[in-house]
Each structure stands twice: as C-alpha cells, then as structure tokens.
Amino acid sequence: MQKAPVSEQSLQATFLQSALVNSALKLPRAFYEQKTISVAKQLLGKYLIRKHPQGDTVGRIVETEAYIGPQDLACHAAKGRTARTEVMFGAAGHAYVYFIYGFYNMLNLVTEKKDYPAAVLIRALEPVDGVELMKSRRGLDKLRALASGPGKLCQAFAIDRSLNGADLFGDILYVEDRGEPAPKFNATPRIGVDYAGKWKDKPYRFLVRNSEYVSKI
DNA sequence: CAAGAGATCATCT
C-alpha cells in the first residue's frame, strides 16, 4: 500500500486545523484525486463521518468498489454525461449519491480529475459512533446488520440524494484518517454488475480481511 | 441455509 501523494503543505495545514478539534486527519482533496483503485484500497480502515442534527454517526470503512471511467460498462458514466452522472464528471472529493431499485440510496466518493468520471462506492461500514441512532433508523438491533451493505449504510447514516454533489470538506459528510495502519484486504469482482460484459469480472471490490461487517464474503 | 420473488421509482430508451 502506497501512501497518498499529498503535498506536505496540504497535509500540514489540514493536520494543524483538525488537531485543534481532535487528533484525526480529514482526508484532503489530493487524496481523492489519485487513481480510483488506489483510493478504493486506501479508504479501507478510514472513518466516514456524518454530521446530523439528530446526532453524528461514524463508521469504519471495510468494503469499497471502484467504478472507473467511460469505458467501464459497470460505471454509470458509460452511458454518457447526463444529469445523473454529472457529479461523477466533476472535481474529486464530492459525494455522488443515487437512488436505485425504488428503495435505496448508494454513496460514492468522486475520484480523479475533473471531466474524468470515476468514483468509489462505499459498500460497508463497521459501526463506531452513534450506534443507537443507526439502530433506530434501521429498525434493527443487530450490530452486524446496521451498515453491512451500500443501501443499509445510507439508511443508517441518513444519506440520501440531498447529499448528491456535497463537498467532502464541508461539515456534513467527510472521511478521516485516524492513524490506524492500513488493514489487509482481499479483492473480488464487483457485486450486481453481471450486465457489464468483460468488466464484470474485474477485481475492483475490496474488503478488509476478517471483518465481520462486510456485505458478504 | 440457499434460492427466489417482490417492493417501487428515477433514469434513460
């Protein structure tokens, strides 16, 4: 696992700023501007923070998927630049949230440079803070079931399309590095993209090894 | 436990 090639200046500025609040490091824009696969891997073991009037929720990212560019048939942007995919074509470090199957929202973090459509789907979180709030939003008591899937975590974290396009450096939704060593992970093909031709078998899904909070093995 | 179906709507054809 390589380190994020963020500038010293950017790192230091961000660190000094957040050190006043707590010891965690909010990931800088440069982190998301890296190659999508690299971002997807490095997000494992980082912490997703969702600020909300009801209370904040925090989860450790344990599963991600990379969706990379216009040629990737599993990527929504393969259908072109439309109102829906516009956010993915925008600058890195924004949330791409879409609604699917008539029920569920999916949270993605936009990566790479402007006008290149790519994003990382957040597929599972290990509940860390705000667990009671997650339980009430999910109508469940079982820790393992709270955020172990892309639709579940959006429900538990109150993430819907009102957050589509949200900047990950605001005070609503962002990711922190809490200094834990990069966890070991496995790679598998992505879930639910059987229609994507040769792209369906690409090992673009990443899971923290031995985590019981992933969506499925 | 595995497999199948239903729920329900934004988006694109």
Add this chain to the structure above:
DNA sequence: GATGATCTCTTGA
C-alpha cells in the same frame, strides 16, 4: 416502457 452498483422476507430442504 424497462431496468437497476439492493434488501428483506418467504419457502423448502
């Protein structure tokens, strides 16, 4: 008019 980056419940072994 069809379908999907899902989830939950039901059925049957």
